Amino acid sequence: MQNYRFLIAYDGTRYHGWEHKKDVVTIQGKIESVLSLMAGEEVRINGAGRTDAGVHARAMVASGPVPTDKTPEEIRDYMNHYLPDDICILEVTPAAERFHARFNAKGKHYRYTIYCGRLKPVFDRKYVWTLDEGETIDCERMRKAAAYLVGEHDFKSFCGNKQMKKSTVRKLFAIDIKEDGDYVILDFHGAGFLQNMVRILTGTLVEVGAGRMEPAYMEEVLTGRCRQLAGPTAPPQGLCLMQVDYEKK
Amino acid sequence: MQNYRFLIAYDGTRYHGWEHKKDVVTIQGKIESVLSLMAGEEVRINGAGRTDAGVHARAMVASGPVPTDKTPEEIRDYMNHYLPDDICILEVTPAAERFHARFNAKGKHYRYTIYCGRLKPVFDRKYVWTLDEGETIDCERMRKAAAYLVGEHDFKSFCGNKQMKKSTVRKLFAIDIKEDGDYVILDFHGAGFLQNMVRILTGTLVEVGAGRMEPAYMEEVLTGRCRQLAGPTAPPQGLCLMQVDYEKK
Incomplete structure (x- = not known):
């Protein structure tokens, strides 16, 4: 059966996250229902990652075999026709039989957007974290803190899953911080x-930016391996999965 | 009692338009409730215009006297604190006693945004008119049609109010059409x-752009003074009030 790669954009506001869950509406669930409708049998796909409830994606990647005679363009158009306005299939491409969106991913790019203005951001309020009135953050301090976090570390202090039994070592290639x-x-x-790692990293960097933590304290947070040492989890709506990287063939 | 001028941004998605109406939620109604709460008595304001249900504004202007000891900044902050996320008071300024947001307005700038892409616009779907799949519009044809419409004309054919008894003569300074x-x-x-005039003008220009009407036909539409001659009313969510102009003192 032909394996496919799906490139997907979604506004996560209305959903209980990416991952298929019983009794709640998820993005994976919506997509699988439409593919199952098209194929006339149950279809399951695998996402490159699991975005939390309320988190968005400009280019989530998913994969899975689909029994159909349609061309990739026809599959894409069929899916977009039946999916709601806040989920869009950008591309459907035939993939190698062994391609798996999660196992083959080599890297990911997430963007977190913070709004620090005095007035409420009416038109993008669902895509930013609006800081409390009067709160200011110093990007230079945040960059100094970020320098401690980049690299391969045990990020246990930045893990939202208390029951995590597998390794919490991860490799951060870069954290770029810019003002606009x-x-x-x-x-x-x-x-x-x-x-929750990106959201906890963001919540912690904002603590540093606001002056409530020192940049050098990041070392202690990393070595302490304890969630309580890091800052709060930033709210979901500011987060967006921008890209998933795979090895070029 | 001090008269004030309010500059207001709102996402009109959730509202039954600007104007105060019984039993439905409107933007004017929300703002008046908050001002009345602040003043401890009923406060009414006048908007520069009445946007339809679902239409947005980046800079609506309203005016009205408010009994309060607060400074303009304090009024603004109080209002923003109690107003929902999709309404923001950008400015509150003391105004001359006789200033009236509607009667003193000299001009208005409305923007209508059309999305013509093949894929659904996930993140700005509430702020654009998404044309039917495969529909293409020719901006050069639309500009030719717009040239007939600019100027002082009887726009009865472009009026959504069938019971309109007053003059339907209006002056259009410019229609600028750009692709992005x-x-x-x-x-x-x-x-x-x-x-509904901007929405009917837009619906008609799209008919021309799509090739279903000729640019020169605009002359007939204007002279015919009949709503049925013009194109359909474009949907509200693509429309935004950008600016209201007043005479410089």
Whole structure:
């Protein structure tokens, strides 16, 4: 059966996250229902990662075999026709039989957008974290803290899953922090991320930016391997999965 | 009692339009409730225009006297604190006693945004009109049609109110049409607009752009003074009030 690769954009506001779950509406669940409708039998796909409830994606990658006679373009158009307005299939491409969106992923790029303006951001309020009124953050301090976090570390302090039994070692390639008017944009590039990791990294960097933590304290947070040492989990709506990287053939 | 001028941004998605109406949620109604709460008595304001249900504004202007000891900044902050996320008071300024947001307005700028791409616009779907799949529009044809519409005309054919008894003569200063990737942006500058006028102008220009009407036919539509001659009313969510102009003192 032909294996396919799906490139997907979604506004996560209305969903209980990416991953298929019983009794709640998820993005994977919606997509699988439409593919199953098209194929006339149950179809399951695998996402490159599991975004939390309320988190968005501009380019999630998923894969799975689909029994159909349609062309990739026809599959894409069929899916977009039946999917709601807040999920869009950008591309459907035939993939090698062994291609698996999660196991083959070499890296991911997440973007976290913070709004620091005095006035409420009416038109992008669902895509940013609006800091409390009067809260200011110093990007230079955040960059200093980020320098401690980049690299291969045990990120147990930045893991939202208390029952995590597997390794919490991950490799962060880069954290780029830029200011754009009233916005601060954090770009995280890494080989892989733990549950809530980008949101906890962001919440911690904001503590540093606001002056409530020192940049050098990041070393203690990493070596302490304890969730309580890090900052709060930033809210989901500011987070967006921007890209998943695979090895070029 | 001090008269004030309010500059307001709102996402109109959830509202039954700007104007105060009984038993439905409107933007004017929300703002008046908050001002009344602040003043401890009923406060009414006047908007520069009445946007339809689902239409947005980046800079609506309203005015009205408010009994309060607060400074303009304190009024603004109080209002923003109690207003929902999709309404933001950008500015509160003391105004001359006789200033009236509607009667003193000299012109308005409305923007209509059309999305013509093949794939659904996930993140701005509430702020654009997504044309039917495969529909293409020719901006050069639309500009030719717009040239007939600019100027002072009887716009009865472009008026959504069948019971309109007053003059339907209005002056359009300019219609600017520009392409930006998958988007077509129509900017309407005029001294005043009839009910649904920008949406009917847009619906008609899209008929021309799609080749279903000829640019020169606009003359007939204007002289015919009959709503049925014009094109359909474009959906509300693509429309945004960008600016209201007043005489400089």
